[in-house]
């Protein structure tokens with residue numbers, strides 16, 4: 001009936017029960033089922049505009065989605081059109097200008113290889129499977145963030161279909177307020193169809209991982225936290241305490257084993273990195289993969305899972321890590337705990353930055369538990385709760401991209417920025433049609 005009122009609709013539409021429905025509504029976290037009113041799979045920006053108008057005519061909200069890596073915060077989708085932009089797959093690299101333009105459905109895996117051919121790197125994160133869109137709109141912290149900041153602030157222009165179905169280009173000269181809000185305010189202001197961003201030449205890159213037996217987690221974390229204040233911005237290090245499942249996707253040496261791993265990326269030469277990493281090497285890692293490498297190595301350095309998983313996750317930005325209390329309270333059974341060194345450019349607001357200009361805290365601490373059944377669900381929740389309680393006294397803030405449940409988004413912003421975001425939302429979407437992952441309501 002509705003399509004009769006909108007004959008120009010060209011995006012593929014799916015309704016519950018249609019062939020392909022379950023695949024189209026699937027998500028990275030398989031614990032979280034998505035049940036929208038319908039799903040649109042546009043192939044062009046024009047399709048996106050038509051789908052937004054169609055949803056408005058139906059009285060639905062519109063939830064933009066690229067890869068469904070962060071669907072948890074969306075909540076109830078029963079009166080919502082899930083607008084999945086995965087059909088927008090343009091990738092254009094201009095190596096001379098150090099610029100990239102991608103369609104909003106592109107995952108990092110389609111960008112990193114092309115950049116590598118020119119000795120360039122983008123500010124992607126730990127997983128090549130994550131989408132450029134959601135990652136960039138929420139912030140985006142990866143291996144080069146201490147040196148160059150967040151991906152949101154590398155964005156130079158966004159093309160967006162706003163709630164009234166108009167396609168606009170937002171950059172420093174056009175729709176500058178919208179451009180500011182999109183770079184950290186998430187998917188609340190329209191459906192992004194294309195993203196342009198700056199990338200960096202990488203002359204020397206020394207990256208890899210030091211593997212220690214899991215039982216040495218305390219020693220490794222103590223040595224690592226002692227080093228942090230002396231480390232330059234050219235070096236980003238993470239510690240991952242993890243249990244690798246015995247599956248073929250995991251490299252043979254790690255399959256079914258548990259490690260404390262120090263991963264790192266240094267924008268410089270091996271000789272300088274050796275001195276910086278010495279305190280960790282003196283602990284005697286059982287495997288050392290650090291080497292001079294091309295930038296593409298950063299895409300998989302973290303060894304993130306690529307296939308969907310059933311999991312619960314929590315995170316905190318903290319000023320200090322209570323290592324012994326954390327290991328004692330949480331115990332050794334959580335699938336993964338990860339600690340990323342923050343600071344450097346992540347603490348500096350550059351002129352012209354978006355609303356997510358900086359992130360607080362010295363360390364981004366994250367914990368994830370894979371859930372197989374009711375028993376493990378209870379156990380994982382208890383361990384994550386112990387993680388939260390132990391870190392609470394050291395909390396400096398939250399990072400929206402790592403929040404996987406519906407929450408009050410005002411906690412991610414200062415009161416002034418929150419008021420400005422709501423005013424911009426009111427200007428572009430006064431009736432709150434566009435449902436971002438972390439909801440920003442229009443100013444009343």
Ligand SMILES: Cc1cc2nc3c(=O)[nH]c(=O)nc-3n(C[C@H](O)[C@H](O)[C@H](O)COP(=O)(O)OP(=O)(O)OC[C@H]3O[C@@H](n4cnc5c(N)ncnc54)[C@H](O)[C@@H]3O)c2cc1C
Nearest residue numbers: 064066067068069070125126131134135140141187192437
């Ligand atoms: C395995 C894994 C590893 C990760 N590693 C990192 C990391 O290293 N660093 C980091 O910072 N984050 C990381 N993240 C978090 C990640 O940045 C967020 O989950 C991000 O939101 C994913 O974006 P997406 O487009 O892939 O996911 P989606 O779930 O498709 O999108 C998330 C939200 O972004 C918005 N959005 C997406 N597309 C559009 C669009 N076209 N127009 C408007 N809004 C849109 C919507 O609000 C949507 O709900 C990781 C997540 C996972 C699961």
